[in-house]
Amino acid sequence: MNIQGESHGQAATQARIEPGSALESATPPVPWSFGTRIGFRLAFIYFILYSFPFPVDLIPYTDFLDVNWDRLWRALVPWVAEHVLHLSYKITVFTNGSGDTTYDYVKTLCYAVLAITAAVVWSVLDRKRSNYQKLHGWLRLCVRIVLAAALLSYGAVKVIPNQMPDPPLSRLLTTNGDSTPMSLLWTFLGASRSYEIFAGLMEMVGGILLFFPRVSMLGALVSAATMTNVFMMNMSYDVPVKLYSFHLLLMSVWLLLPDLQRLANFFVFNREVKPQVHSPFFQRRWLNVSFFAAQLLLGLYLTSTDLYSSYQRARTSGFLAPTAPLYGIWMVDEFTIGGQPPQLNDQSRWQQAIFDNSFEVVFQSVGGKRQRFIHQTDVQKKTVTVWRRENPGQRMQIAFDRPQPDAMTLDGNVDGKQIHAKLHRVPVPKFLLNTRGFHWINEYPFNRYNE
Numbered sequence: 001m002n003i004q005g006e007s008h009g010q011a012a013t014q015a016r017i018e019p020g021s022a023l024e025s026a027t028p029p030v031p032w033s034f035g036t037r038i039g040f041r042l043a044f045i046y047f048i049l050y051s052f053p054f055p056v057d058l059i060p061y062t063d064f065l066d067v068n069w070d071r072l073w074r075a076l077v078p079w080v081a082e083h084v085l086h087l088s089y090k091i092t093v094f095t096n097g098s099g100d101t102t103y104d105y106v107k108t109l110c111y112a113v114l115a116i117t118a119a120v121v122w123s124v125l126d127r128k129r130s131n132y133q134k135l136h137g138w139l140r141l142c143v144r145i146v147l148a149a150a151l152l153s154y155g156a157v158k159v160i161p162n163q164m165p166d167p168p169l170s171r172l173l174t175t176n177g178d179s180t181p182m183s184l185l186w187t188f189l190g191a192s193r194s195y196e197i198f199a200g201l202m203e204m205v206g207g208i209l210l211f212f213p214r215v216s217m218l219g220a221l222v223s224a225a226t227m228t229n230v231f232m233m234n235m236s237y238d239v240p241v242k243l244y245s246f247h248l249l250l251m252s253v254w255l256l257l258p259d260l261q262r263l264a265n266f267f268v269f270n271r272e273v274k275p276q277v278h279s280p281f282f283q284r285r286w287l288n289v290s291f292f293a294a295q296l297l298l299g300l301y302l303t304s305t306d307l308y309s310s311y312q313r314a315r316t317s318g319f320l321a322p323t324a325p326l327y328g329i330w331m332v333d334e335f336t337i338g339g340q341p342p343q344l345n346d347q348s349r350w351q352q353a354i355f356d357n358s359f360e361v362v363f364q365s366v367g368g369k370r371q372r373f374i375h376q377t378d379v380q381k382k383t384v385t386v387w388r389r390e391n392p393g394q395r396m397q398i399a400f401d402r403p404q405p406d407a408m409t410l411d412g413n414v415d416g417k418q419i420h421a422k423l424h425r426v427p428v429p430k431f432l433l434n435t436r437g438f439h440w441i442n443e444y445p446f447n448r449y450n451e
Helices: 008-013 034-051 063-083 102-125 133-159 181-190 193-209 213-236 242-267 285-317
Strands: 328-337 350-355 360-365 370-378 383-388 391-404 407-414 417-426
Touching (some): 034 133, 034 242, 133 213, 133 242, 181 193, 193 213, 193 285, 213 242
Antiparallel strands (some): 360 370, 391 407, 407 417
């Protein structure tokens, strides 16, 4: 789809047109091709469906839009899956930490079918219109805001490193072979705080530039580059954000479509590049200036709130949070289930407990099997409440006692079994991954070493 807001002859005489000027408002619209009109209608409907209710829900007292919109799709998507697609299983899992659930794929299919159907009807009813230049400007604004908001949000949790934190103890004690592809990626990114901050800065720069119409093409280029990298990492390491990152990449590319010829002339064909013409949203100059100021204020608001939210997260559960009360590696000296000690090779027998700063606790059996829980420690009551991430409603409470700083007993119910454990804490090893550091001079590559 090649949407052009000017002809070559007009561009040559209009090197720079101020928004709202008489010359610009007098510029006759350029007819679009049939394919361009069809493509725009399809893109318009699909992007609105995909993004709604954002950015409308930024307006105060519009929370009901998000609630009702989500309720509508949670009723419609399972019905489509069962009665139209005839899936062999019912959809009971909705969008969570994973955005690649069956629900999300069926929902995206519904968006596509609705967009195609509506675009066909729109094309029949409005077949005589020669272009949608004004509506295209409003859609570009909407897509810029949606894309910018996502980039600022993801960038903020990397600039203040939260998305990929320092590798926790349980991960450092896991071999590469036993790591999932996603956890290996999180370890790789979290082990280098400087790279994570750099990646976050690139996302935030792309998002900030999108709020400035005259440099929005540069913002779209930066966004396309960063989202290509993110999308490929998600595809290569099985990160369940493939659908969402693809749509952000799609938005970045779509914003660049009107400038493809100019970009090709500059980077490929070494031809003269005409100045970009920006059509105003309104006839009155003061309205355009006020509207531009509102965009900047929105960008400032999203940037500041995302950074503040990331900072607060770092203070409560990230690298700025205080050390967890039971942090460390605890080896099990005695262990009983229901008052009886299991056999030495029994897989239910604990070998060690690993309490991380990231509120995760891992109970590892003598055979190496790991049970992962989220935990919350109440020092005053001397209790540890644990639950699985996928089942936060089922919480189990374990009482602890520490007769000495490096000695502890645990008594409680875990998965319906009454356990008692006596443990001692061992020193945390100096892992090479987080102690090697940075070196300007390396006489030899340090990817092989003697253990």
